[in-house]
Amino acid sequence: MTLLQIAALASVAIAGGAVVAASDPLRQTLVLSVYGMALVMLFFVFQAPDVALSEIVVSTVGLPVMILLALRKVQEHERERENGEDES
Amino acid sequence: MSFLPFAIAAFLFLAGLYGIVSSRNLIRAILSLTVVQSSTYLVLLGIGYSKGGQAPIFADIPATSKAVDPVVQVLVLTDVVIEATVTALLLALAVQAHKRFGSLDPQDLRTLRN
């Protein structure tokens, strides 16, 4: 196993642990993007360029956008509920 | 040392499972599910790799050179894209659960009863 592969595997393991250990969903989304890039490096080093191509866009742009929009909807709904309870 | 990819895949699987079980927020559980799914990619690509092999694309290398297994790459490739849409479905369910029950805590969710 070449040194590059060992380095890629180590970074994937560390980033994966960081995703699970992050405290709130917003922070976790950003760590997820970093984890996606670590996975892309790993796929390249394992001689799989096709897989790396699809993982780049999905994990850095596609998934975080949907998560952030869902988080914003939840936040806004909570704020509206609090305003509704204050008024009534 | 040659067991390292599979060991890290097992670590990611267990870490993701721990994240799902111990999270107080539905969206955190969904993101930990992503980690579990990516551990399977690691196992599949680790099976197909052969030492000294190159990518299975013969555009500029002679057609008889040694290459890694292309079949597992097909499986992982489609799975990456499908995982994103399934995560979108789970996020939509979480948003509607919040609308219905008012909180994203898995302890507070009850059965859907109208």
Add this chain to the structure above:
Amino acid sequence: MSRTARLLLFGVGGIGFGVVLVYGLSGLPAFGHYEGVYGNVIDGVGVTLRHGTDLVTALNFDIRGFDTLGEEFILFASVLGVVLILRQMRGERERPARQEADEHTLAGASEALRALSLAMIPAILAIGVYIVVHGQLTPGGGFQGGVILAAGPLAVFLAGRYLRMKIVAPQTLIEIGDAAGAMGYALIGVAGLALAGAFLKDFLPLGAVGHLLSGGQMDLASAAVGLEVSGAFLVAFSEFLDQALVVSGEQG
């Protein structure tokens, strides 16, 4: 059950599962010593058999094209689920969308960010189409190019003009694109049935290795899947966008 009881149960179960998992994974052939037969056979004969140099795309759309049909419909069904769940429930009303969300420009979205994002859109679309079309020659294909194409209209979103994204990618157009892509792939299979005798069998001439118009139906299938994947992602994005910025909550 309470949270500590759940964690304790997971601790016991997780350790047992971890032991069995590691034992099972250690039974695999050592990393780097690939022992399969099918992969080596495909590597050996794939180029001469299907006249394409990218064997991953050749497997995806030609040799194992039936699996791709199933996976494409998984994508279609899950985006259908997203649309069904997020459509307006009773008691919700649309905010007057125009002025409120247009004032929602990103805090600190400078002119430079806006100009750069808008300049990136043609580059993203061109790269996406290139990767879809050149799938059988270099790394690429329908799935990769499709997600890159879906990221194009997102640059409008990033530039701070949220609702303009709905003008660039209007709702009916992306839904039609998504459905047309899924139907197109199935129709290619039916054409194989009608013209060559078996579902998804190649019915176009194979062409010379290394040229753009080679590989028979791989290009068509790649284009159909690219259309479907980009349509599916854009539908999911615009549904979430509607929920976050346009639809408001229950009466109150």
